Amino acid sequence: MAYIDYAIVFAYILALAYLGYFRHSFKQSAANYVLAGRTLTLPAFVGSLVSTWYGGILGVGEFSYRFGVSNWLVFGLPYYIGAFIFALIFAERARRTENYTIPDNLDRSYGRPTAIAGSIILFLMTLPASYVLMLAILFKFLFGWPLWIGALIGTIISIIFILLGGFRSVVRTDNLQFILMFSGFIIMFIILVSQYGGLDFIKKSVPATHLTWRGTNTAWYIAVWYFLALETLVEPLFFQHCHSTRDARIARSGILISIIFWCIFDFLTTSCGIYARAILPNLADPASSYTELAAKILPTGLLGLFTLALLSSVHSTLDAYFFLAATTFSRDIVWRIFKVPEDKIPFFTRLGLIISAIIAFLGALYFKSIIAIWHDFGSIGTPALLVPLFFAYYGKRKMKAGAAFLSVILAGGISLFWLLSRYLTPDGNYWLGIEPIFPGLIISILLYIIGSEKSTILQGH
Numbered sequence: 001m002a003y004i005d006y007a008i009v010f011a012y013i014l015a016l017a018y019l020g021y022f023r024h025s026f027k028q029s030a031a032n033y034v035l036a037g038r039t040l041t042l043p044a045f046v047g048s049l050v051s052t053w054y055g056g057i058l059g060v061g062e063f064s065y066r067f068g069v070s071n072w073l074v075f076g077l078p079y080y081i082g083a084f085i086f087a088l089i090f091a092e093r094a095r096r097t098e099n100y101t102i103p104d105n106l107d108r109s110y111g112r113p114t115a116i117a118g119s120i121i122l123f124l125m126t127l128p129a130s131y132v133l134m135l136a137i138l139f140k141f142l143f144g145w146p147l148w149i150g151a152l153i154g155t156i157i158s159i160i161f162i163l164l165g166g167f168r169s170v171v172r173t174d175n176l177q178f179i180l181m182f183s184g185f186i187i188m189f190i191i192l193v194s195q196y197g198g199l200d201f202i203k204k205s206v207p208a209t210h211l212t213w214r215g216t217n218t219a220w221y222i223a224v225w226y227f228l229a230l231e232t233l234v235e236p237l238f239f240q241h242c243h244s245t246r247d248a249r250i251a252r253s254g255i256l257i258s259i260i261f262w263c264i265f266d267f268l269t270t271s272c273g274i275y276a277r278a279i280l281p282n283l284a285d286p287a288s289s290y291t292e293l294a295a296k297i298l299p300t301g302l303l304g305l306f307t308l309a310l311l312s313s314v315h316s317t318l319d320a321y322f323f324l325a326a327t328t329f330s331r332d333i334v335w336r337i338f339k340v341p342e343d344k345i346p347f348f349t350r351l352g353l354i355i356s357a358i359i360a361f362l363g364a365l366y367f368k369s370i371i372a373i374w375h376d377f378g379s380i381g382t383p384a385l386l387v388p389l390f391f392a393y394y395g396k397r398k399m400k401a402g403a404a405f406l407s408v409i410l411a412g413g414i415s416l417f418w419l420l421s422r423y424l425t426p427d428g429n430y431w432l433g434i435e436p437i438f439p440g441l442i443i444s445i446l447l448y449i450i451g452s453e454k455s456t457i458l459q460g461h
Contacts, residue, residue: 001142005304009142012180012308013157019172020161030345033166034100034327035244040171045254048174049241050261051181055131055317057269057310058287059370064273065289068210070217071273074225076266080259082232087255092248093393094239102239102389103332109392110404112336117408118385119332125381126236126328127356128321129363130373134314136364141291142307148365155361158318159353166346167244170319177312184309185268187302188294192275195297205278224435231378234385236324322360326352379419383440384412387448396454403451407444415440
């Protein structure tokens with residue numbers, strides 16, 4: 001990194017500050033602060049959703065370096081399928097309800113206890129510990145800081161930019177980060193192909209398994225991620241963006257267009273990860289594949305721009321999830337339990353930002369594994385929420401209020417208990433070798449079968 005590269009990074013931080021604070025006031029209504037006044041246009045929706053749902057850039061780099069094109073089948077295709085199903089089933093219905101959050105939908109269908117239980121699980125799911133860790137790793141590359149210092153500074157920078165403007169600030173910064181993400185990886189891909197060649201070079205330089213559908217993974221390992229990708233159907237980011245659009249049509253069309261952009265970006269990131277394996281075959285830490293590759297082949301200036309692509313990918317998601325955790329704390333927990341006035345929601349959201357930042361910072365230092373955080377939190381939250389939320393919107397039968405409450409508590413609790421079983425077995429495996437997401441899903445489905453009734457509510461209207 002030369003001085004001009006650092007200048008580019010500094011200019012990026014100034015641009016975020018401008019976009020985060022420009023024309024904003026501390027005195028905003030709840031709808032304006034939490035949902036940007038429900039004014040998102042189609043371009044703003046796509047730019048924000050694409051950038052915020054692609055924060056795991058270092059995990060993608062690590063997986064592509066180690067397993068090649070299998071990355072697309074693990075971290076790409078299952079999530080496209082989930083997003084496509086969400087667009088068809090939930091997007092328009094979510095917007096038409098005029099709700100704020102997922103727990104609002106649970107409250108409407110099953111009552112306050114289920115909504116509160118779901119709120120607590122969602123709060124834990126949206127804490128962005130994995131993205132704090134990724135930002136800390138990038139700061140270590142940039143400045144040589146220890147992880148804890150990078151995590152602390154990255155956390156502070158993220159919450160400062162959205163304290164004032166709320167979700168509108170998140171969207172404005174997301175759209176800048178969308179442009180930077182694509183620009184950096186497009187430039188990197190073009191330089192790689194021009195300097196080293198295309199597919200022939202790759203075939204000669206990486207293990208043959210890197211060009212197979214499963215790499216060196218088992219088919220069962222890949223299949224598990226398709227179940228974990230069901231988390232997409234209870235993804236708070238999707239619901240928040242849909243609730244914030246001008247109309248229902250934008251919500252549905254925006255997700256479908258976003259899938260196309262994710263496909264393009266996955267092609268770029270997977271290709272660059274495979275090139276890193278070909279050019280730098282002996283990396284001690286595959287999670288550093290993008291940074292090491294950039295340092296080797298990019299000239300001054302372009303190195304700074306590519307650094308922004310990595311920072312933008314992580315930072316956009318970190319901001320969005322911090323805000324989601326904060327709104328879950330304020331709108332779904334404090335407001336619902338203590339019945340505070342709605343005009344106090346912005347204040348409690350800002351308080352929630354600070355609380356979320358502290359917990360996420362400590363979580364990042366504890367876990368030290370990006371993929372482990374995704375796996376563990378998704379394995380608990382998905383079985384707890386998927387079935388009740390799905391049938392709140394769709395189908396002729398829905399769960400009774402008591403069954404829905406039990407489903408959230410028991411499915412999430414059993415999956416958590418099963419997750420912890422790896423600490424109780426001598427070999428560190430789960431009981432019976434079964435992933436923790438499955439026992440929870442089975443319990444939730446059984447509770448639906450036993451405790452459902454014919455719906456008297458026209459879903460989504």
